Amino acid sequence: MENVKTLKGNETGLGWDPIKGTVVAHEWWNEKFKTTTYAVDIICSYYLSYIHKEPCMDSFHTGLVWLQEIMRGNERRCVNLFRMDKDTLIKLCLDLECHYKLKCSKKMTILEKDCIGAIDGTHVSACVQEENLIRFIGRKGVPTQNIMAACSFDMQFTFVMAGWEGTAHDGRLFQYAINKQNLNFPKPPPGKYYVVDAGYQQMEGYLAPYKGTRYHLPDFQRGGRPRGLKEIFNRWHSSLRCCIERTFGVWKARWKILRTMPPYSFYVQRDIVVVSMALHNYIRRKALADPAFERLDKSPNFIPPDIFRDVDDIQAEESSQESGALQMNALRDQIACSLMLANNDY
Structure with missing residues (x-):
């Protein structure tokens, strides 16, 4: 001082x-x-x-996922961004595809604005008492818990029903989920649909692939480009539906407990599945940098390995006379024709 x-x-x-x-x-x-x-x-x-500029467009989606967000969102937002309503924008895209040879993505087309997600079943390890083993040992050869889930295209779970035995068929879980009101299954609004695999019935709001035709992406990678209208549609459908396989894959890779479940009560094992899915969603929404999600975002065709993945689908019976099935068959044919016209690469 x-x-x-x-x-x-x-x-x-x-x-x-x-x-x-x-x-x-x-x-x-x-x-x-x-x-x-x-x-x-x-x-x-x-x-x-x-x-350090603050972005004006604060949606974390980009590209086609962002466009899907616009098409499913408020009508006014579409008008503000494109100066036309949704129906006019769709007609413009289809006209450009069909008449001016604008090539749409091999992964997504404008028609997918009506698709709200994918549904599938998956299995995780189960630890049950000896008297229950027969009910839980299915095609996997080990005790498993069967789970039905729905997901959005940004790899977040939108519905889960866990706690079923490994021998339960996916179609049985599906029918139970959509018909049991207290489960609050998010049914598709009129004109919207989920993509499902061949193990589910074709019905209103649920679009399945053509049966008896090449479907899985590895089949096309090994056997070359799709041939014919049905294979073109099935490849498109498989590319779209793989979002749930990718979601299952990154979820299981993060939580090792799902591979070898400890000997908790089966109700606790069921709750572990549900809680881990909720944490999966939270990480997807909030994490600024997550290595597991970053790898999937950078590699759109990468599907994490799953030791419980099904090799062959058990195909559901066709109910072709049901009005909802006829409606979805017509939609499937319409999309297939649009893909046939718009994709000259096939």
Whole structure:
């Protein structure tokens, strides 16, 4: 402090106030402080304007996923962005595809605006008492818990029904889920649909592939491009439905407990499945950088390995006379024809 008292104001701009016991600033120092503050303001303004810019479009989706978000969202948002309503935008895209050879993505087309997600079943390890083993050992050869789930295209679960024995057929779980009101299954609104595999019946709101025709993506990778209208549709359908396989894969890879379930009560094992799916969704929404999701986002065709994945689908019986099935058959044919016209690469 003695050193401060001896400072000369005309050299440093500082002076000592013996009454207040503080260092006081003279006009020279005040002017220097104003200049420094002004410089800091300029630097901060430049940083916020050119280095750390706040995005105007705050949706975390991009590209086709963003377009799907627009098509499923509020009508006014579509008008504000494209200056036309949704129906007009769809007609424009189809006209450009059919008449002006605009090539749509091999993974998604504008017709997918009506698809709200995918449904499938999966298995995780189960630890049950010996008297229950027969009911839980299915095609996997080990005790498993059968689970039905629905997911969105951003790899979040939108519905789960867990706690079924490994021998239960996927179609049985599906019928139970959509008919049991207290489960609150998110049924598709009129005109919308889920994509499902051949193990589910074709019915209103649930679009299955053509049966007896090449379907899985590895089949096309090994056997070349799809041939004919049905194979073109099935490849498109498989590319769309693989979102749930990718979702199952990253979920199981994160939670190792699903591979070898400890000997908890089966109700606890069921709850572990549901809670881990809820945490999966939370991480997807909130994590700024998650290695598991980043790998999938960078590799659209990558499906994480699953030791409980089915090799062959057990195909459901066709109920072609049911009105809902006829409606979905017509939609399937319509999409197939559109893909046939729009994709000259096949």
